[in-house]
Amino acid sequence: MHSIDVVLAMLLAVAASGYLIRILPFSLPLPLVQIALGAVVSGVFDAGHELEPELFFLLFLPPLLFLDGWRIPKQGLFRDKAAILELALGLVVFTVIGAGLLIH
Known part of the structure; x- marks a missing residue:
């Protein structure tokens, strides 16, 4: 159950990063904002939790590959x-x- 919480928090952080980029009065690269929000998410959850590689491959890799294929x-x-x-x-x-x- 803890993995679901971490994944949902990461997805929320990704969505929030896109919104944050638009409302900030100064320009920041999107990856920097996402790294900062990832650090916040990792600080909120206990440090002993590991995300399984299968979960990463299932949830995060396909959208990244699709986006790269779309933009080529x-x-x-x-x-x-x-x-x-x-x-x-x-x-x-x-x-x-x-x-x-x-x-x-």
Whole structure:
């Protein structure tokens, strides 16, 4: 139950950071405000609590990857599609063959 409280507090801090950036009379980078609010959240909850990696991968990583995919320049992506596919497929094949040889 404690993990849910921490996750909700972090989500509230992220939402509050966007609001805080707009109402501050001076300009601050959004990541700095989010780091400061993260420090506040970590100070409120006990220091002995650890956030499970599975929870991080489930809740926080997909929105970050989606946002990066949404903001990528489309012209550059289509221009470099051959190199991207070669690297992606080549790495998968190399990893599968390497892991297979290592395990066998």
